[in-house]
Amino acid sequence: xxxxxxxxxxxxxxxxxxxxxxxxxxxxxxxxxxxxxxxxxxxxxxxxxxxxxxxxxxxxxxxxxxxxxxxxxxxxxxxxxxxxxxxxxxxxxxxxxxxxxxxxxxxxxxxxxxxxxxxxxxxxxxxxxxxxxxxxxxxxxxxxxxxxxxxxxxxxxxxxxxxxxxxxxxxxxxxxxxxxxxxxxxxxxxxxxxxxxxxxxxxxxxxxxxxxxxxxxxxxxxxxxxxxxxxxxxxxxxxxxxxxxxxxxxxxxxxxxxxxxxxxxxxxxxxxxxxxxxxxxxxxxxxxxxxxxxxxxxxxxxxxxxxxxxxxxxxxxxx
Amino acid sequence: xxxxxxxxxxxxxxxxxxxxxxxxxxxxxxxxxxxxxxxxxxxxxxxxxxxxxxxxxxxxxxxxxxxxxxxxxxxxxxxxxxxxxxxxxxxxxxxxxxxxxxxxxxxxxxxxxxxxxxxxxxxxxxxxxxxxxxxxxxxxxxxxxxxxxxxxxxxxxxxxxxxxxxxxxxxxxxxxxxxxxxxxxxxxxxxxxxxxxxxxxxxxxxxxxxxxxxxxxxxxxxxxxxxxxxxxxxxxxxxxxxxxxxxxxxxxxxxxxxxxxxxxxxxxxxxxxxxxxxxxxxxxxxxxxxxxxxxxxxxxxxxxxxxxxxxxxxxxxxx
Numbered sequence: 001x002x003x004x005x006x007x008x009x010x011x012x013x014x015x016x017x018x019x020x021x022x023x024x025x026x027x028x029x030x031x032x033x034x035x036x037x038x039x040x041x042x043x044x045x046x047x048x049x050x051x052x053x054x055x056x057x058x059x060x061x062x063x064x065x066x067x068x069x070x071x072x073x074x075x076x077x078x079x080x081x082x083x084x085x086x087x088x089x090x091x092x093x094x095x096x097x098x099x100x101x102x103x104x105x106x107x108x109x110x111x112x113x114x115x116x117x118x119x120x121x122x123x124x125x126x127x128x129x130x131x132x133x134x135x136x137x138x139x140x141x142x143x144x145x146x147x148x149x150x151x152x153x154x155x156x157x158x159x160x161x162x163x164x165x166x167x168x169x170x171x172x173x174x175x176x177x178x179x180x181x182x183x184x185x186x187x188x189x190x191x192x193x194x195x196x197x198x199x200x201x202x203x204x205x206x207x208x209x210x211x212x213x214x215x216x217x218x219x220x221x222x223x224x225x226x227x228x229x230x231x232x233x234x235x236x237x238x239x240x241x242x243x244x245x246x247x248x249x250x251x252x253x254x255x256x257x258x259x260x261x262x263x264x265x266x267x268x269x270x271x272x273x274x275x276x277x278x279x280x281x282x283x284x285x286x287x288x289x290x291x292x293x294x295x296x297x298x299x300x301x302x303x304x305x306x307x308x309x310x311x312x313x314x315x316x317x318x319x
Numbered sequence: 320x321x322x323x324x325x326x327x328x329x330x331x332x333x334x335x336x337x338x339x340x341x342x343x344x345x346x347x348x349x350x351x352x353x354x355x356x357x358x359x360x361x362x363x364x365x366x367x368x369x370x371x372x373x374x375x376x377x378x379x380x381x382x383x384x385x386x387x388x389x390x391x392x393x394x395x396x397x398x399x400x401x402x403x404x405x406x407x408x409x410x411x412x413x414x415x416x417x418x419x420x421x422x423x424x425x426x427x428x429x430x431x432x433x434x435x436x437x438x439x440x441x442x443x444x445x446x447x448x449x450x451x452x453x454x455x456x457x458x459x460x461x462x463x464x465x466x467x468x469x470x471x472x473x474x475x476x477x478x479x480x481x482x483x484x485x486x487x488x489x490x491x492x493x494x495x496x497x498x499x500x501x502x503x504x505x506x507x508x509x510x511x512x513x514x515x516x517x518x519x520x521x522x523x524x525x526x527x528x529x530x531x532x533x534x535x536x537x538x539x540x541x542x543x544x545x546x547x548x549x550x551x552x553x554x555x556x557x558x559x560x561x562x563x564x565x566x567x568x569x570x571x572x573x574x575x576x577x578x579x580x581x582x583x584x585x586x587x588x589x590x591x592x593x594x595x596x597x598x599x600x601x602x603x604x605x606x607x608x609x610x611x612x613x614x615x616x617x618x619x620x621x622x623x624x625x626x627x628x629x630x631x632x633x634x635x636x637x638x
Contacts, residue, residue, distance in 0.1 A: 254485075
């Protein structure tokens with residue numbers, strides 16, 4: 001019988017679910033809105049229903065080995081979502097304990113979404129043969145997952161790997177975390193938008209982006225403008241690459257990875273972002289690390305990465 | 320028969336050697352100057368002689384299980400010292416291969432001095448029960464050793480853990496590594512001296528330190544002046560703590576340790592340095608990590624730490 005794992009990604013808007021075999025084929029997909037009430041019980045009840053519906057549709061044709069959950073502020077040790085600013089749940093949500101009461105699988109495991117992406121890359125993607133690498137997710141926020149000696153780094157408290165909240169400038173841009181100058185405020189999708197507005201204020205170059213309001217501007221528009229030769233947009237990518245390159249050089253000085261994978265909306269800008277990131281990372285890097293660390297695009301298909309990552313948690317536990 | 324390990328610390332001036340039992344008692348000490356010729360062969364010959372002399376003095380009364388070597392730019396995977404700026408050896412010195420030709424021990428192992436200090440702390444010191452911690456050495460330079468899941472982080476290339484060369488300000492102070500603004504240029508013993516001179520140039524406060532030349536000034540003098548209430552000296556410690564606290568908050572966002580140990584000359588300033596480091600680390604830290612991470616003085620006796628750390632490498636390999 002074919003072995004499979006259930007991967008669940010809890011996002012701010014939707015919760016998506018997939019049944020995935022060991023080769024990363026998605027056998028079944030499902031989804032539901034992530035409930036917006038502050039109480040998590042009705043949300044968890046709906047999630048249980050969704051899982052049951054999905055399982056029953058297979059009629060014993062696959063051997064489901066477990067459930068992996070990726071969620072913002074997910075804590076691997078506790079199996080909880082803790083004070084996630086982008087979810088409406090209050091406080092600590094004991095996701096794994098709740099699911100264990102309802103399901104009998106050997107493995108029910110949860111971690112944060114960037115760690116899940118890293119494990120997805122290790123099980124199904126470009127990091128299959130790697131023992132030391134870093135995953136950086138460049139989306140609405142900047143997440144990271146660090147792998148050392150073939151193991152996910154969870155740290156003492158289960159929350160290791162928040163490179164998006166290392167500080168570029170303690171007097172810099174306001175961050176959603178309440179501090180200033182976090183990497184995330186520069187190199188997320190909203191971050192490059194802020195950079196465009198900073199550059200529009202500083203430079204006199206004409207730019208198509210001068211006709212767009214802050215609310216209307218998207219990372220995609222900056223991408224398109226840069227490809228059309230817009231000087232401000234190109235400068236915004238260069239600036240973003242400089243700051244990300246600097247902080248990746250710092251990250252290398254911590255765990256000295258074989259590769260750094262970039263994932264998420266901004267990574268899809270391809271050479272526009274990879275070229276300056278590599279250039280500035282090398283420029284800022286300590287000599288002993290120079291020209292050793294690969295910067296690679298994630299090999300996970302963007303639309304399915306969240307499901308693949310969370311399902312991969314199950315195989316990682318069983319390995 | 321009592322089990323023991325040989326610990327060797329290769330420093331810029333002297334090479335010191337100790338025979339250490341499993342409880343960290345130093346049964347025998349020895350030392351020799353670190354040869355200053357660029358060719359390493361005569362140095363290695365002298366080192367072999369020193370080891371043989373030390374071993375023979377025991378007349379089979381102890382069971383020596385191996386040799387651990389701590390050295391600047393030591394590479395654990397290769398057993399080599401590679402391009403160490405503070406040693407006169409040119410290029411790559413294959414220390415472990417050389418010793419393996421001469422000695423028959425099961426374990427002959429080498430790593431950099433800060434990693435050796437971390438393992439010393441884990442085997443003999445305050446990190447005995449810890450699986451996740453960071454050792455920061457504040458001496459002539461700033462070194463670091465990172466432990467994750469109970470294992471030393473060596474990284475893909477064997478050189479992981481150079482937090483002293485993460486960048487505080489890419490336009491900052493010139494560093495010996497050829498770049499600018501490394502943490503080491505601010506929080507080493509020479510770093511706080513540079514800070515005093517910066518403050519003397521910026522502030523009008525009278526200070527005993529205004530009578531001392533750059534060459535004559537030592538970290539000890541700054542320590543004494545601060546204890547005597549000198550405003551510039553106190554401000555220098557505060558400034559040092561702010562920068563170290565900021566970069567330790569970044570380090571926590573990587574591996575989320577249970578504790579950070581401070582070791583070396585500057586750490587011996589006690590509350591003068593610990594108080595501002597803890598204050599600013601907490602101030603700069605992401606909320607999920609706040610009030611969780613202990614900042615502790617190393618429990619290794621300063622004079623013997625290098626020998627203890629390098630001998631501990633042997634026990635770590637045998638564990």
